[in-house]
Amino acid sequence: MKNKNSKRMMLDGNAAAAEAIKAVNVPVIVMYPITPQTPLVERLSVMVDEKEIDGVCVCVESEHSAMSYVIGSQLTGVRSVTATASVGLALMHEVLGVAAGCRLPIVMPVINRALVAPWSLWCDHQDAMAERDTGWMQLYAENAQEVYDYMIMGYRIAEHKDVLLPLMVCMDGFYVSHAMQTVIVEERSQVEKFVGEYTPCNLVLNPEKPMFVNNLTSPAEFTEMRYQQEVAFENALDVMESVFAKFKQTFGRTYQLIEAVACEDAEVVMIGIGSMCGTIKQVVKEMRKEGKKVGMVKITAFRPFPFTHLKNSIGHVKKIVVLDRSAGLGAAKAPLALEVTSALDGLNCHVTSYVAGLGGRDITEALIEKIFEDNMQEKFSDRKQWVDKKENAMKIRKNLNIDTETEHMETV
Amino acid sequence: MKQESCEYLLGPVATLAECTDTGKWRNQRPVINDHCKCCQQCIPYCPCGVIQINKKKKCAEIDYRYCKGCLICSNMCKFNAVDVIEE
Numbered sequence A: 001m002k003n004k005n006s007k008r009m010m011l012d013g014n015a016a017a018a019e020a021i022k023a024v025n026v027p028v029i030v031m032y033p034i035t036p037q038t039p040l041v042e043r044l045s046v047m048v049d050e051k052e053i054d055g056v057c058v059c060v061e062s063e064h065s066a067m068s069y070v071i072g073s074q075l076t077g078v079r080s081v082t083a084t085a086s087v088g089l090a091l092m093h094e095v096l097g098v099a100a101g102c103r104l105p106i107v108m109p110v111i112n113r114a115l116v117a118p119w120s121l122w123c124d125h126q127d128a129m130a131e132r133d134t135g136w137m138q139l140y141a142e143n144a145q146e147v148y149d150y151m152i153m154g155y156r157i158a159e160h161k162d163v164l165l166p167l168m169v170c171m172d173g174f175y176v177s178h179a180m181q182t183v184i185v186e187e188r189s190q191v192e193k194f195v196g197e198y199t200p201c202n203l204v205l206n207p208e209k210p211m212f213v214n215n216l217t218s219p220a221e222f223t224e225m226r227y228q229q230e231v232a233f234e235n236a237l238d239v240m241e242s243v244f245a246k247f248k249q250t251f252g253r254t255y256q257l258i259e260a261v262a263c264e265d266a267e268v269v270m271i272g273i274g275s276m277c278g279t280i281k282q283v284v285k286e287m288r289k290e291g292k293k294v295g296m297v298k299i300t301a302f303r304p305f306p307f308t309h310l311k312n313s314i315g316h317v318k319k320i321v322v323l324d325r326s327a328g329l330g331a332a333k334a335p336l337a338l339e340v341t342s343a344l345d346g347l348n349c350h351v352t353s354y355v356a357g358l359g360g361r362d363i364t365e366a367l368i369e370k371i372f373e374d375n376m377q378e379k380f381s382d383r384k385q386w387v388d389k390k391e392n393a394m395k396i397r398k399n400l401n402i403d404t405e406t407e408h409m410e411t412v
Numbered sequence B: 001m002k003q004e005s006c007e008y009l010l011g012p013v014a015t016l017a018e019c020t021d022t023g024k025w026r027n028q029r030p031v032i033n034d035h036c037k038c039c040q041q042c043i044p045y046c047p048c049g050v051i052q053i054n055k056k057k058k059c060a061e062i063d064y065r066y067c068k069g070c071l072i073c074s075n076m077c078k079f080n081a082v083d084v085i086e087e
Helices: A013-024 A038-049 A064-077 A086-091 A093-101 A142-159 A188-195 A222-251 A278-290 A308-316 A335-343 A365-376 B072-077
Strands: A009-013 A026-029 A055-060 A107-112 A137-141 A167-172 A182-184 A258-261 A268-270 A294-299 A299-302 A321-326 A350-355 B030-032 B051-054 B061-063 B082-086
Touching: A009 A013, A009 A258, A013 A038, A013 A107, A013 A142, A013 A167, A013 A182, A038 A055, A038 A294, A055 A335, A064 A086, A064 A093, A086 A093, A093 A222, A107 A142, A137 A142, A142 A167, A142 A182, A142 A188, A142 A222, A222 A299, A258 A278, A258 A308, A268 A278, A268 A365, A278 A294, A278 A365, A294 A308, A299 B051, A321 A335, A335 A350, A335 B051, A350 B061, A350 B072, B030 B051, B072 B082
Parallel strands: A026 A055, A107 A167, A137 A167, A268 A294, A268 A321, A321 A350
Antiparallel strands: A009 A182, A137 A299, A258 A294, B030 B082, B051 B061
16 A cells, blocks of 8 residues: 555445545535435435534435535535435436536536336446536446545546536446445545645635626527537546546556556457446456457546547457447447447447446346457447347236237237 | 636626616506505515605605516505506
8 A cells, every 4th residue: 555544444335435525524415315325425424423524414305406505505615515326316417517517526426326217226327328418527436446536536637727527426336336345545634635625716606706607698608608618528638637647646546547458469349337347357357368369448537538548549459349338229329339439430440339237237257258259259230239138028027917818919 | 715716717607797777678657646655565566676665755666767667566556546657
């Protein structure tokens, strides 16, 4: 460990996020519970009660109110936080745009869970993918240590003058949020020094210097304001890299916008996001022992998307497979696959979109190995591959209300 | 309060507030006549808050810079103290 003042704690993703929020001492915590986020906010409320965090914990009536409260509070010059998942994130959708458009550097843990319907409690990226156009940055954590580290770095990235964008730190529901591991937790004074004190520099609710925040904007000015956010996203990639470098200097752990493993001479590269990357790395390691030329890329930052880094890293690879944990219904490819295809536009390579692990279904080593093998043998397809789908997908709900012997069903 | 000021603000914001004479929108004008008893009932009804009591003249007074001519005051006055004339 780099710092002698660091210590090891057994934490799951939720607890790691709470510990990071405590280390930064975020003074305003707004809570609304939702599976699988609830233990996160419960832990924060205990921290406030036991004065480990010098701040207030507020229960609100919905996630829409939670984000509204955080926005109002952040505008007064105070770091404010809430956390959510799935339909909670969907409920705050309208207000996410306010946080982004008003350039508030809010950092929010999002525990990725499927959207309804069907009603699920389990891991899926549909919730965060549905918010990819809100103007929020998105980082995806592979494990609890990354959750802790991204939360801390997140404040420095979001609050940077060239960025001033809100950030979602995404973690897989249950696979990361509820799975315990050893997390290296840093000393509070070091973390506070790393993130610095929050000094608002743009829109502020200060009675002495009054501002009308989010007033009506005409067609004569809307484009320019939206463009200001585009510039911020362009800056964000460089700012993320510089914060990653400073984090390594201070705390010793290395992070990158994309993490490429064994890609230099790879025949097939699999691109993944979230906790599945841990499994993919393990399969690559095992297959390489057998002499199979496979590699993988983990996407850390999804928004902004590091298209240049990706192109530089795997532009030479001919067979690319993208594993999405969301369906991307109605589109030719699933969300991450669309980004990858766009980044590698013009290059001579095959990008296949795979959909797996929806609604909490486990992404197994066997599944990943199968995908690699199929692509080594060039079993390509232009269609989205629902690779872990069961054979009888259309017939899993037999209608028990019909007596097929006496009632005649007309089949068209 | 600790705050850094920057020359150009980002996002939708206004730091200058100006009043527009919305009275210019009027088609009809409410005029208080000598039936006014200063009961003050019209004051909370006015959606623009432009009615005040003039204590010296002992009657209600309308600020025509901002009166939009909705005529709620004329419609509700129990003493028919508000006439309506064309602008």
